[in-house]
Amino acid sequence: MRLQDKVAVVTGAASGIGHATATLFAREGARLVLNDIDALGLERVTSALGAASCRGVVGDVSREQTSIALAAEAVSSFGQIDILVNNAGIHFLKDITEMTVAQWDRLMDINLKSMFLCCKHVIPHMLARKRGAIVNLASISSFIGQEMDGASTFAYNITKAGALQLTTSLASRYAADGIRVNCVCPGNVETNIVKRATPEATAQFWRAAVASEPIGRNARPEEIANAILFLASDESSFVTGCPLLVDGGYLAR
Ligand SMILES: NC(=O)c1ccc[n+]([C@@H]2O[C@H](COP(=O)([O-])OP(=O)(O)OC[C@H]3O[C@@H](n4cnc5c(N)ncnc54)[C@H](O)[C@@H]3O)[C@@H](O)[C@H]2O)c1
Secondary structure, eight states, X not given: OTTTTOEEEESSTTSHHHHHHHHHHHHTTOEEEEEESOHHHHHHHHHHHOTTTEXXXXXXXXXXXXXXXXXXXXXXXXXXXXXXXXXXXXXXXXXXXXXXXXXXXXXHXXXXXXXXXXHHHHHHHHHHHTOXXXXXXXXXXXXXXXXXXXXXXXXXXXHHHHHHHHXXXXXXXXXXXXEEEEEEEEOOBOSSHHHHXXXXXXXXXXXXXXXXXXXXXXXXXXXXXXXXXXXXXGGGXXXXXXXXXXXXXXXXX
């Protein structure tokens, strides 16, 4: 098993890519501390994975108290933190001229500040053991001025460009300390993230997304989890600062 004796913290684990990652990590032998703001969804996931190797911390990961609680739970329950997956995120559609300051702040807080906070509170535990792997969820949106049916995703794209830069900066800062920092950049993955942003546009969006994919379909969350597992495991021991595209050839067009 590729994560035997490892302890992993995964944010946004109640659905989509986070759920698939938690499930795969558990199968590979990891002990888990999972977070989500969705208490019911998180309870479903943690009880399916079993109390002996899985803990849940409900909370808004953009608030510092949640990242402090996540690190504390991992250390008190399992004694260490080997892996952090910064996965929680929301989507948002709004042109710059329509977006309120509150909407901008919410997107930056949940998608980007959460990554800063979790790294801030997890890295000291990794430094103490001179080992660790951090995987951030960036996106094809880290690289492009993507739009969705004419509605701008500019602010989401900025958060994902930030996730890429956070990855690069922390990778070079901590490489000599045994901490690797990488990001996965998925293409279109059929999860609830679009439904949460614009319920009425969901079916149309995924149809348009398929049409834009050279590979001819959207990804399954499990296909992104496989890439996260690679970057989290010792199989990627010489990989750091890497944006791993898992996009069906989207950016290669
Ligand atoms: N689905 C895609 O096409 C796609 C593409 C590229 C990147 N991503 C990224 O992958 C990550 C996971 O997204 P997903 O597609 O699985 O979406 P999802 O909506 O299925 O899952 C996101 C999870 O994050 C949780 N969450 C939201 N706000 C939170 C908060 N404040 N605190 C704690 N948890 C919170 C949600 O409850 C949900 O369980 C996100 O960072 C997203 O930006 C998704």
